[in-house]
Amino acid sequence: MGNTHTVRFEPVGIEIEVDEDETILNAAFKQGIMLMHGCKEGQCSACKSFILDGEVDLDRYSTFALPDFEEAEGWTLLCRAHPYSDLEIELINYDEEIIHGGVPPRTISTSVEAVSKLTGDIYFLKLKPAEDFEFKAGQYVDIQIPGTELHRSFSMANTGSDALEFMIKHYEGGKFSGLLSSGAIKPGDELSVTGPYGVFTLRPSSPRRLLFIGGGAGMAPILSLLRALKADASQRERAYYYGARTEADLFHLEELAALDCGFVPALSEDSNGWKGESGLITDVVSRLEGDITEVDAYVCGPPPMVEAAIALLEAKGVPEAHIYYDKFTTTADE
Template sequence: MGDKTHTVRFEPVGIEIEVDESETILNAAFRQGIMLMHGCKEGQCSACKSFILDGEVDLDRYSTFALPDFEEAEGWTLLCRAHPYSDMEIELINYDEEIIHGGTPPRTVSTVVESVEALTSDIFGLKLKPEEPLEFKPGQYVDINVPGTEHHRSFSMANTNPDTLEFMIKHYEGGLFSGKLKSGEIKPGDKIDVTGPYGVFTLRPSSPRRLLFIGGGAGMAPILSLLRHMQEIESPREAAYYYGARTEADLFQVEELGTLPCGFVPALSEDSNGWAGESGLITDVVERLEGDVTEVDAYVCGPPPMVEATIALLERKGVPEAHIYYDKFTTTADE
């Protein structure tokens, strides 16, 4: 790839950036503080899918689930994989006027492992101390370099403070990074590089709407960050958090959640003796307990099947698509 630079203009927002042929359009936007919609950044999820009005791109490898061949032929592209080969004009399909100029350019910092602790039988708490504060918005994530490899894994911060990075990481059989946490291979004092911040799973400051947080598993991390932030700024917004787990032993952080500014509703999907709380799939619990949800901002984070089922439920209940924010964790254990 050359070092030639091209001008890329985004419509309908009228923003222009300079993009080098050797970088992707998404990375160039990050570098210039422009926060375009994105998810995996690896051509797997289609969150950054946009339409080319004018100009040419060359695409790095991507999944045809994210961009089928016929769509690519029509002019659709994935900004996380696209390198410009001319000046370009691109139509953004999903964008958020409120956060588009608010990006913190991602950078790579070295961190030291402060602690690793088991939160449940398969979810680990990891605390990293960055060499210099890493500013991020609550709800964002970083890419953590897997020690001894060229690979990285993406995890959301559960805290709000730039001096520490706190994560909740689920162990999957064959998981490259989570396996090292479980085996004790990653330990206090180790150095690990992280790159970020990324992600648009953030509160929209001007929205007055009630907040509906829904999720399960390690998907608690970014939602916890948002709730802790709301407590810090004494947000007046009403919030409810529905959290799905299998058994009572899979619940964690329950005491703190009882003190945060939300109605916390944990639900267990497997029969638990003597459990007095809600039971069933989290979507069923939300369906049963939530009335009119047409005026909420919904934030959904957890395993992909749960996220998909929840989005389908919310849309059926009349939540506008633009008010549903989600983080779908793709697991890499099967790669």
């Protein structure tokens, strides 16, 4: 254990104690403070904040997330920053509605209940926690890769605490997804899970219409949100646009129809006999949606799709504060 320092977050006026041996973001998690974050590995810049006073030491990070000139100006990444004095930090991205609503992450043991294919390259994984595991719809966990100290992050597709269900895309060379595709992970196996993490959650007080945009395995957290809305008998109007390559890449169509979520699938590649929407999902949203300035938008999928969707939403007048996104980055190995 190192020295402990006080870290004060402005403009929200929250103070926490942080040991030098832990990052500011992890310390906040442990104390139930839900700061904006993404990859937790210094790659995405979602937790980028400004140091008003004090000093930090940074673990290794990507200069795409924090360029050298920004670091020199006083910007930092909370997921990489260790305090070396008392600190005052300005949060650039925060949500006062959820900042105090975090569930401190913990590590639990789970057993594999089921592994199956949803499409040619997306797998269903169901885990049974050894104990109740509370999480909010839209959140994710880190699953440890068996036999290693490495982990991979996956969003839950379900709600509740008695099971964890995932949709995991297989990438060539993927250290975890490869174990699913090869059958190396099978029912009865034990997997260590740490979480929950993530702020891709519903803002209960908002009356705004919901607009969901996703693609690929990015359906997982959105389906979790839709299931939660259905369970709560929410009357909030909603629409869900989902992009896939071919008709064979679509799944859960019957449930999505039953969720009353205005589901609109679109195929980016020609498919004989397909009578639905075609083209990039952002083009479909642009074509079918009128005035969306008063929506809460939730976007999840591969980074290029997420970035294109955010650009479209901002161009159509959706305030940045009402755009919530989750980039499904990959860590597949060559």
